[in-house]
Amino acid sequence: MTAQNPEPDDTAGLEAGGGVTPGDTPPAETSVGGPQHEPPQRGLALPIVFLGLIGLVVVVIVLGLIGRMVGLF
16 A cells, blocks of 8 residues: 555645745744733723712612611602
8 A cells, every 4th residue: 555645746835755945834933022012091980980870879779778668668
């Protein structure tokens, strides 16, 4: 039994014997190491307002429940 090359002989980039020519494969690692600047900082105003509104709703609900238990409503 003879083994056959799974790649045809006319595959682009292959040399005789199955090797690839230098420069045909990508480098092992890139020279880019990531962004070279600081990411933009988000403001804290929106989360503080949002948490304040949630807190206000919770306080109103708790006061309503306490008022109902006492008999104000």
